[in-house]
Amino acid sequence: MAEHIWSLRRRPDIGDAEVMWPHELIERFDESELVGQFRLSEAAIATPTGWREEAIGSWHLVYDRALPVMHITSEGDPVGWILGQPIVETGALLTADFEVGSRSRTVGTDLVESLLDEFAGRFAAIIVGLDVPRLYLDGAGSIGVMFSADQRIAASSAFLIPYAEAGDDRLAFARGRGPFEYDPHLHFGLTVRMSVDWLPPDHYLDLSTWRAVRHWPRAPIVFTTDIGEVIEFVTERIRRNIRAVVETGRTQMSLTAGMDTRLMLACARGLISDIEFVTYEIPDHDGRIDVAVARHIARTMKIRHRVIHRRPATDRDVERLLYRTGGMAAADARCQSAVNTMSGMDPTMPYIAGTGAEMTRMPVFFELDDEAERLTISRVLEMRDYPTWPEVVERGGQWFEGLPVDDPYTIFDVRALELRFGGWGGFLTYGYPDASKFVFYPFSDRRLLEALMSLPSSYRRDYGVVNDVITSQWPELLEIPFNDATSGLYGWYRSARRLAKRVLKR
Incomplete structure (x- = not known):
C-alpha cells in the first residue's frame, strides 16, 4: 500500500530523496486515463484513441467523450465551444449550442464575455470565430486549463502538451511523509513543467499572444450597506x-x-x-x-x-x-x-x-495588525508561507502589480479565489x-x-x-x-x- 505521498522538490533540493520526474508519468500511463479532458491547438496533433475531434477554421479541439461540448454560435455559425456543465442565466444547465448573434447588436468577444459573466457552473469557453480569439474560465476556474505559449496549445493537463525538448521538467515528485510546504505549482501559474503555465480564474487566455489577461475585477469592490x-x-x-x-x-x-x-x-x-x-x-x-x-x-x-x-x-x-x-x-x-x-x-x-x-x-484566515496597512507582495508571500523561490517571487510580483484593488481583504479574497480554488480545485x-x-x-x-x-x-x-x-x-x-x-x-x-x-x- 502507499504509505508515503508525493510532494515536490526543486533539483537542488532533491538530495537522496526517492523521486519521479513528471515526464515519467507519460511513460507509465496514456490518454485513456484522462477522462473528461481536452486539448486545443492551432495545428492538428494526433487525436488520442477514442476521443472526438472538431475544427473551426484553423483551430482544432480534441476531447474525451465524457466531456460535454456545445458550440457557441453567431447567427447559426459556430464561432467557438463551451466545455463542461455551465449554468445559464435562467438557472438551468446548458445542454445545447449557445447562440450569441443578434441583428440589434455587434457581436464580438467582449459581448460574449459579458454574457459568460452571468453564467455559473463548471465550464471553459473557447471563442475563435469572432474579432479576437480567447479562452475563458468559469468564476472559480473549476475546469482547469494549462497552456504552452511556445507550442500554442491549451489543454486540461500538462501531459497533453508534447515535450518539445528534454529538460522541461521544473520539479520532481519526491516521496515522503507530510507535512509539506505549499507547493509552487499552485501559485501564479507555475506548473511542474518549465514551458507550461496554468490559467488562473478571473483571467482569459489571449489566443493571439498566448498571454493570460485579467478581466475581473476591473475596479475596487464596492462594499454593501444592505x-x-x-x-x-x-x-x-x-x-x-x-x-x-x-x-x-x-x-x-x-x-x-x-x-x-x-x-x-x-x-x-x-x-x-x-x-x-x-x-x-x-x-x-x-x-x-x-x-x-x-x-x-x-x-x-x-x-x-x-x-x-x-x-x-x-x-x-x-x-x-x-x-x-x-x-x-x-x-x-x-x-x-x-x-x-x-x-x-x-x-x-x-x-x-x-x-x-x-x-x-475568508477574513477569518487573514490577520492584520493594522487594517490600514497596505499590503505588499512580500507580506502576502510571508503570510501564506509561500516558498520564496526566484520564480515564485517574480511571478507573485507580476500578479500583485496587476491587481486593480487596494483593500487588503479584497486582495486576500482574490488571492484565495485565483491561487487556491483555481490552482487546486480546478485540476x-x-x-x-x-x-x-x-x-x-x-x-x-x-x-x-x-x-x-x-x-x-x-x-x-x-x-x-x-x-x-x-x-x-x-x-x-x-x-x-x-x-x-x-x-x-x-x-x-x-x-x-x-x-x-x-x-x-x-
Whole structure:
C-alpha cells in the first residue's frame, strides 16, 4: 500500500530523496486515463484513441467523450465551444449550442464575455470565430486549463502538451511523509513543467499572444450597506446552482462536520429527496469528526446519508492521480490518500462539493495588525508561507502589480479565489473520474462571488454569512456544533478523554 505521498522538490533540493520526474508519468500511463479532458491547438496533433475531434477554421479541439461540448454560435455559425456543465442565466444547465448573434447588436468577444459573466457552473469557453480569439474560465476556474505559449496549445493537463525538448521538467515528485510546504505549482501559474503555465480564474487566455489577461475585477469592490439583501441573493443563488444539478437526476453531495457543507445543506433543504449525502472515511482526527458529525446530522434531520469507507491507495493509484491532475494533486496529501476511497462513490451521479465556500468567511484566515496597512507582495508571500523561490517571487510580483484593488481583504479574497480554488480545485475535478459523473462547485459563480466579497469583512469574519443563511433556511442545523463530535462512538471517546484530562489536572 502507499504509505508515503508525493510532494515536490526543486533539483537542488532533491538530495537522496526517492523521486519521479513528471515526464515519467507519460511513460507509465496514456490518454485513456484522462477522462473528461481536452486539448486545443492551432495545428492538428494526433487525436488520442477514442476521443472526438472538431475544427473551426484553423483551430482544432480534441476531447474525451465524457466531456460535454456545445458550440457557441453567431447567427447559426459556430464561432467557438463551451466545455463542461455551465449554468445559464435562467438557472438551468446548458445542454445545447449557445447562440450569441443578434441583428440589434455587434457581436464580438467582449459581448460574449459579458454574457459568460452571468453564467455559473463548471465550464471553459473557447471563442475563435469572432474579432479576437480567447479562452475563458468559469468564476472559480473549476475546469482547469494549462497552456504552452511556445507550442500554442491549451489543454486540461500538462501531459497533453508534447515535450518539445528534454529538460522541461521544473520539479520532481519526491516521496515522503507530510507535512509539506505549499507547493509552487499552485501559485501564479507555475506548473511542474518549465514551458507550461496554468490559467488562473478571473483571467482569459489571449489566443493571439498566448498571454493570460485579467478581466475581473476591473475596479475596487464596492462594499454593501444592505447585508440582508445580499444574504437573500446568496441563499437563492446557492439553491439555484444546486437545483440545476439535481434537475439532471439523482445527485450526491458532500457532508462534513464543517460550515461549508452545512451551509449548502441548508440551501438545499427543499431538494434533499433527490440528494444522497456522502462523507469520506479518512483515518485522521478531522476525518473521524467528519464521519461522527455527519452521521449525527443525517440521523437528526432524517436525510439520506452514506459513509464512503476507506480503501487504502496503492502506489499505482496515487501515480495515476498525479497523471490525471497534471501533477497538481501533489499539493494535497489527503487527496492522494483518499483516491481509492473516492471510487466507492456512485460514478453515475454528479457530485456537489463545497470548494469555494470558504469565501463566506475568508477574513477569518487573514490577520492584520493594522487594517490600514497596505499590503505588499512580500507580506502576502510571508503570510501564506509561500516558498520564496526566484520564480515564485517574480511571478507573485507580476500578479500583485496587476491587481486593480487596494483593500487588503479584497486582495486576500482574490488571492484565495485565483491561487487556491483555481490552482487546486480546478485540476482536482479531473482526478476522480470513477467517483462521479462530474464534480460541481455551487460557489463557482461570478455574481455569487461578487456578492460575498461586497459584504463587510467584519461581518464575514464573525461567520455572519454562515449563521444568517442557515438561520433563514434550516435553523435546527445550528444546534449541532461545527467541527466537534458530541455524539456517536467517536463523540463518546472525545468526551471521555476530555473528562479524563480534567480529572488528572485536579
